[in-house]
Amino acid sequence: MNIFSALERSKNRYPDKEAIVFGSDSITYAQLYEQAYRLSSALKEIANLHKGERVALFLPNRPEFVISYYAVVGLGAIAVSLNVMLKRDEVKFILNDSEAKILVTSSRLLDQVPDVNETPSLKKILCIDAAERAGVIGINGLLPLAAASGPAAEVAQDEGAAILYTSGTTGKPKGALLSHGNLRSNVAATVLHTQMSSSDRLICYLPLFHCFGQNFIMNASVNCGATLVLHERFQPDEILDSLKSNRVSVFFGVPPVYLRLLAAPNIEQHFGQVRYCFTAAAPMPVTVARQWREQVGQIIYEGYGLTETSPFASYNHDVRYREGSVGTPIENVEMKVVDPEGHALPPDEQGEIAIKGPNVMLGYFRRPEETAEVIRDGWFLTGDIGKVDSDGYFYLVDRAKDMINLSGFKVWPREVEEVLLQHPSLSEVGVVGIADPASGEAVKAFVVLKQGQSLSEQEVIDYARVRMAVYKAPRFVEFIDALPRNPAGKVLKRELRARAKEPRNGASSLKVA
Structure with a gap:
């Protein structure tokens, strides 16, 4: 099933409910669906876009990212997300590596976009606002003429939906190809473990071009008909004001965010209506988690995963919370700790964490040799050193390369x-x-x-x-x-x-x- 079906379902159930809040503006589920479908129709018309072809999204955290993402996957094409901090040569590398056919961007990022003649596969550049460069097409002129509704493309669960480039912490970025099945299975686990529902309001200042923001927050929110309170970036005062004014119930943050917020005066007053706090992407220092619990009165639940696992593989669960742990594997996912030969190690012995399940990527885009290095017999070798206790709780130690x-x-x-x-x-x-x-x-x-x-x-x-x-x-x-x-x-x-x-x-x- 196409992940676009989640948007269609929420549109049918909650047409007039806020899907996205962005500053003083908001978009209902009916409006989000219509705009995404119109853009989907326009992409097909102007570039003859087919299933499996790539569309690059070089966009900040704005409603247009969500609209563009669902427009692309609705066609059965593949959304390629680009970090908005990339420079021109870095953008060119990803456009060429992914062989993107279309680029969707904003006017303020156009200076970082290479010319079409530098990117052989690129046929069209679309701009979400005023197009001030020759050859760039403004989206607003396309949408009124495009079809407003219709069925999403039929896709198999093992067909690609998104390419997210690894952070490149150890070298050149690689494109992790995630399938519709990868994303849907991870969203289902997210909704289950956070007990997310249509009554929730999720804040998102984490970048939507990253798997945490894109699948764990954006796709999960759309899946259950929740409201996504969207911010372009993390500004402590702005976020704290938003928590209250937008009645945010679910908060996501990486460890440095929690540390910065602890320095804010009367921090606990801003989190009165927040029912769930979550962290991932980097290990949460135990001292910070304890200080948050003492000062704010809430547990920070920690998860573990990588871009290559869509992203999550384990959660520290509500009823089984264990301090310092990244929890136990999510449903239908297996995890183990292995030695250099790939043999499973007993409890409390340190080794490399390996993951197997429907969340594991299809592979690195058009890099079979590098894929074979990290996926062996269905097990993804994370490069993270950890251990598991006798109760099945996993603990991170460090990156093997560090x-x-x-x-x-x-x-x-x-x-x-x-x-x-x-x-x-x-x-x-x-x-x-x-x-x-x-x-x-x-x-x-x-x-x-x-x-x-x-x-x-x-x-x-x-x-x-x-x-x-x-x-x-x-x-x-x-x-x-x-x-x-x-x-x-x-x-x-x-x-x-x-x-x-x-x-x-x-x-x-x-x-x-």
């Missing part, structure tokens, strides 16, 4: 980060390994101070040394204004490692013998 090898000792950056985050003066910590002639690698911590706090490098190191094995404590410390993160909130460790190689000006980094 492990620091210090004279044969394994040091997991997350363990060091968790210890340092307990310091009352630190708000963010990123730990990486750097080359060291004596031990192979050494531990370096990049730290961000809370506002109004001061601390020396030596104090940071001493704090760690009395709380963990000395070899795990950082030998180098550098204070920075903010950690580099991708749109999902994950710390870009490769950027920290690159920064660590740069010549330092001044004494902001300290080596301890």
Whole structure:
């Protein structure tokens, strides 16, 4: 079944209900369906778009993203989402890699869009507002002439619906091809575990070009006829005002968001009507989760998954909540911890997390060799190191590629980060390994101070040394204004490692013998 059918169902059940709230504007389900179908008809007419062909969406968090997404999948075509922070050459790479036939964008992003002659597959560029560039077509002129309703394209569950490019935390991005079945199975699990219904109002400032925002929030909201309160970006004051004025009942955030909100005065007053708080995309520090529970009076439920798993594979459930865990596998999904040979490990032993189920991607778009490296016998190898306890609860340790090898000792950056985050003066910590002639690698911590706090490098190191094995404590410390993160909130460790190689000006980094 086409994922577009969820929009059609909600339109039939709740035609006059708000589907999207965006600032002072709102769109009902009847209006969302009509605009999506009109655009779908227009895409087919102007570019002879067929099932399986790709349409790139280079759009910020606006109602037009939702409209365009459903217009594309309704035709049986594949929606390719682009990060709005990408530069021209990066946009060109994805357009060429995905062989997109159409690009939908906004006027403010046109400077980042390459010319059609640089992208052989691209036939049309559509703009959601005023088209100020030659050859660009304004969408508004197309919609009134297009058909307003009709059946969605028939698709098999294993046919592609979306391509989402991996964050590229370790190199060039790859397009994860997700099927209609992948998305629908994950939405069903989301609705079940969050107990989402048509009465809910979900806030979404997380980027819709990312799988968390796109499938877990947007598609789940449409699936149950809920209301999506949409924001272009995270601005703390704006979001807190929106929680109250828009009567938001379900809140989603990555760990840095919760940390920033904890600094807001009377934060608990803004969350009075919120019934469910959820986090994912990066591990939630236990100290932050505890502080939130004490200050706001709510549990932050944590999930685990990746773009390649649509995105979620496990949830820390309401009735079985376990602190520090990412929960147990969702319905019809299997998870295990394996050794380098792929053999399952017993409880509490660390290894790579592997996932199998209807949420696992079809593969990386037109990259069979790279797909074969990560999907073996139906099991997706995540590259994440973790463990499972005797009750089946999974715990994240770190990314396998981030492990620091210090004279044969394994040091997991997350363990060091968790210890340092307990310091009352630190708000963010990123730990990486750097080359060291004596031990192979050494531990370096990049730290961000809370506002109004001061601390020396030596104090940071001493704090760690009395709380963990000395070899795990950082030998180098550098204070920075903010950690580099991708749109999902994950710390870009490769950027920290690159920064660590740069010549330092001044004494902001300290080596301890």
